[in-house]
Amino acid sequence: MLKITSKFTLLITAFFLTYLYAPQSSANYAHTIALKIKSEPLRATEICSDQNDLLCEISSDFQPLYTGNHIADYQKEIRSYGSNPAEMEFILINSKPYLYYVFQKVKEYHLPAQLVFVPAAETNYQAHSISSAGAAGLWQFMPATAHEFNIHMRPGYDGRSDILQSTDAGLHHLMASYKRFGNWLLAMAAYNCGDGRVDEAIRYNLARHRPTDFWSLPLPHQTKVYVRNILAISAIMTRPSKFGIKLPDIPNRPYFSKIQIKQNITPSNAGFIAGINFNDMKKLNPAITDWQNTLNTDYTLLVPQSKKEEVLDRLSSIDAVAA
Structure with missing residues (x-):
């Protein structure tokens, strides 16, 4: 009886260990x-x-x-x-x-x-x-x-x-x-x-x-x-x-900076002169629906924070930055 009980205990233990450590689907x-x-x-x-x-x-x-x-x-x-x-x-x-x-x-x-x-x-x-x-x-x-x-x-x-x-x-x-x-x-x-x-x-x-x-x-x-x-x-x-989720690296600092652009400069020209990739400009400025024409008012352009000073210099050289 003791031997049977021992075997039974081993079988039960093995079953639970197998279940516990079995690979699970996501x-x-x-x-x-x-x-x-x-x-x-x-x-x-x-x-x-x-x-x-x-x-x-x-x-x-x-x-x-x-x-x-x-x-x-x-x-x-x-x-x-x-x-x-x-x-x-x-x-x-x-x-x-x-x-x-x-x-x-x-x-x-x-x-x-x-x-x-x-x-x-x-x-x-x-x-x-x-x-x-x-x-x-x-x-x-x-x-x-x-x-x-x-x-x-x-x-x-x-x-x-x-x-x-x-x-x-x-x-x-x-x-x-x-x-x-x-x-x-x-x-x-x-x-x-x-x-x-x-x-x-x-x-x-x-x-x-x-x-x-x-x-x-x-x-x-x-x-x-x-x-x-x-x-x-x-x-x-x-x-x-x-x-199983790997969080992306998102630095705890501003991603963009805002610059006021004069109304006589089209968004497309502002982005081109600023030297910023057009897709990046669209990502930061999704509100602009017409990049080819002037907006009839001064407007805010968001630019990558890392390029703010360079962009300001470029746009200031053509007097595109509004006060």
């Missing part, structure tokens, strides 16, 4: 990690103390956005990003020219650092994005909402795609919704589906004596996924290597 691995972190607080546990690393500083500045333990509610989104590291890396690489500026504005207004990932949920940080409904830019403004938040649109220039204007407007949009609802998850939800739709969901639950937090409201499925995506990206950012 999807199963992401699921395992999602389960592991579902009771852990959202804070930077893996990265880092490097003040020169922008992603490090952002993740170190995360704030609690809700009470209670709800990580289980967005495990599906965590698994989706975690099982496809290339998607997360794609978003972060896209964000490289803009992320420092967005984060500085978030800090200036004393907002939660997680809001830097709203453009990730909106457009994967692709500044030239235009939706099928006609929303444009990193922050996806429709013309009417752009007007409400003082974004300028004129021939040759669409301020909805202007990195400076749209970021300021997007954050003010979120702040206005936060002031209305008193909750950042509801503010993000309202950014996606509108304040009126969130109000309607709150009234629906109040009439039925139900909770009115984000997790309980009957919001559109797209809106729920939208907010959960922002939370999932933030959660993964605190533990990237556990999902």
Whole structure:
């Protein structure tokens, strides 16, 4: 009997060791990690103390956005990003020219650092994005909402795609919704589906004596996924290597600088004289829709920070820089 029991014990031990150390698919691995972190607080546990690393500083500045333990509610989104590291890396690489500026504005207004990932949920940080409904830019403004938040649109220039204007407007949009609802998850939800739709969901639950937090409201499925995506990206950012995600190197310093150009200089000529690759100019200045004609007003041109002095010298030599 003792020998049989010993053999049985060895077989059971071998089985569990085989299961424990068996290779996992990326999807199963992401699921395992999602389960592991579902009771852990959202804070930077893996990265880092490097003040020169922008992603490090952002993740170190995360704030609690809700009470209670709800990580289980967005495990599906965590698994989706975690099982496809290339998607997360794609978003972060896209964000490289803009992320420092967005984060500085978030800090200036004393907002939660997680809001830097709203453009990730909106457009994967692709500044030239235009939706099928006609929303444009990193922050996806429709013309009417752009007007409400003082974004300028004129021939040759669409301020909805202007990195400076749209970021300021997007954050003010979120702040206005936060002031209305008193909750950042509801503010993000309202950014996606509108304040009126969130109000309607709150009234629906109040009439039925139900909770009115984000997790309980009957919001559109797209809106729920939208907010959960922002939370999932933030959660993964605190533990990237556990999902096999290699964070790109994004220095914690300005990527671009702004120069005022006189109205009689076409954007195309300004870029050519500045000696900057046209694709780089378009990446930093997606609001300019007509590069060949003058814009009938002085305008701001964003140029790589590393080339600012050289660009100023070149443009000043033809009296192109506005006071």
